[in-house]
Amino acid sequence: MKLETKSRIVVFFMSLLVWILITMVFSIPSLVAGIVVALITAIFAGEMLIITERKFHLKRVWYTIEYLLKFTWELIKANFHVAYIVIHPLLPIKPGIVKVRTKLKRDSALTMLANSITLTPGTLTVDVDVDNQVLYVHWIDVKSTDIEQTTKDIGGRFEKLLEEIFE
Amino acid sequence: MPDLAFNQIIGYVIICIGIIFDLFGVLGLVRLPDVYNRLQAATKSVTFGSAGILFGVFVYSGFNAMGFKAILAAIFVLLTSPVSAHAIAKAAHKAGIKLTDKTIIDLYRQDKEKSEEQK
Known part of the structure; x- marks a missing residue:
């Protein structure tokens, strides 16, 4: 997998987690809104988080x-x-x-x-x-x-x- | 004591500690001589104080939307406050604001003058 894609996926899940934590509303409309916002974040600013390939220690x-x-x-x-x-x-x-x-x-x-x-x-x-x-x-x-x-x-x-x- | 839960009492105590350190930061802003020393007091005490207040809010309200918002705000303050202090200090030095008379050494100015001579 390309590094950029990997970084975008990580950013997507992190934004979604933050959304869930700060709203704390577990309804379908809220989650859908969260997914949309997380997707926008991942597309526009996702490639900046992980820059180099490193093993997890x-x-x-x-x-x-x-x-x-x-x-x-x-x-x-x-x-x-x-x-x-x-x-x-x-x-x-x-x-x-x-x-x-x-x-x-x-x-x-x-x-x-x-x-x-x-x-x-x-x-x-x-x-x-x-x-x-x-x-x-x-x-x-x-x-x-x-x-x-x-x-x-x-x-x-x-x-x-x-x-x-x-x- | 009115009917406060245990975590609410601890939350209030942490908020009070945060406010006390904020007070020290403000006192430092008034008493210290020049912009760099004032920044020292402002960044350290105000960062710790504000993060403390926000952490107190988290302890007070527990694991709900308000608590997590407070934690996120605390992390944000901890990460950005030193960066802004650094930017203000660099800008002040670039604008030629003098250090106080008590200053004993300024290697930054010396190095800058040296590199300008070489150009």
């Missing part, structure tokens, strides 16, 4: 769960960090923009890495340089400016997991 599911748990934990930590800074009367900040090197190449992996960095304590991705594989990160409390050290501190938390999931 159970290991990847495990890594995804590990990533989600780690991400939630870091998000909660980030919020307490922001709360501490905002409540502190002296505003203990030392901001700056530093560079972080990354090994990831695929767009999806880079996007997830940038998003994860933005939602973890004290860091915000400003720009991604795909050619040099460098992320520019705004750090609210700069601890070091050396690229090796920042790569370990900021990117290292998620890079390995994302590499396993996406590459």
Whole structure:
């Protein structure tokens, strides 16, 4: 089967599932309307979801769960960090923009890495340089400016997991 | 306590936690010095707070149409909020908005100037 067709079928069933979940009405007219909408979605935007052929690994599911748990934990930590800074009367900040090197190449992996960095304590991705594989990160409390050290501190938390999931 | 089910009480508690973190985000918007630091507070706290409120609605209403809509909205907020923060930060830097005086390093500007010299 062609990759595009496969992607369209996956998108069709996912849209149908979302339709059923958000309406929660199990009557024939509702289901028919859902099928029509899902078909339109699959025809117009279906080819974008699956781009490369990859085998399904159970290991990847495990890594995804590990990533989600780690991400939630870091998000909660980030919020307490922001709360501490905002409540502190002296505003203990030392901001700056530093560079972080990354090994990831695929767009999806880079996007997830940038998003994860933005939602973890004290860091915000400003720009991604795909050619040099460098992320520019705004750090609210700069601890070091050396690229090796920042790569370990900021990117290292998620890079390995994302590499396993996406590459 | 009026007749609230157990899951409704937990839902209210989660909604309250979300509102408290939203409050911290707003406080950060007012107190922090420049646009980049404000974005930090705005994205982290407001993402977690809003997602928390929506998750609270899911716990409150259970597995029905309203609950699943809330979960979908929470996932949407979690995925799009960092992207918009990233876009605002990049646009601000491109427009030449200065970082605050407390800033100790700006490698982004240095690299940009270097690449312009090479051209």
